[in-house]
Amino acid sequence: MVHLVEARVVSGYVVWLRFSDGVEGRVDLGQELHGRVFEPLRDPQEFGKLSLDPELGTIIWPNGADFAPEFLYAAARRAAA
Numbered sequence: 664m665v666h667l668v669e670a671r672v673v674s675g676y677v678v679w680l681r682f683s684d685g686v687e688g689r690v691d692l693g694q695e696l697h698g699r700v701f702e703p704l705r706d707p708q709e710f711g712k713l714s715l716d717p718e719l720g721t722i723i724w725p726n727g728a729d730f731a732p733e734f735l736y737a738a739a740r741r742a743a744a
Contacts, residue, residue: 667732670715670722676704678713678722680739688742690735700728 669681676693696704703726704710716723721732 665736666717666720667715667722667735670713672711672713675707676710680722680735682736682739686736686739686743688739690738690742692730695730700726704728 665686666683667680668683669679669687671679673679673689675691676696677689677691679687679689681687695701696710704724709724709726712724713722714724715721716729719729719732721729721735723729
């Protein structure tokens with residue numbers, strides 16, 4: 664099973680992700696911030712509060728927002744191609 668091992672905001676809504684199998688890439692999440700839980704993240708300062716939750720294996724924010732790790736992995740693979 665592949666795990667997200669590192670994540671950081673690069674700029675704006677772009678995050679850099681690295682997975683345990685070596686896949687890494689920049690993913691722009693700007694177009695994915697829809698719905699009530701993601702609305703606060705449209706503020707770049709709030710988006711910048713991203714952290715890695717090793718138990719969930721994904722990125723999270725203090726307001727409870729997160730993305731499915733499978734979605735992030737697929738996006739990072741596309742970015743790396």
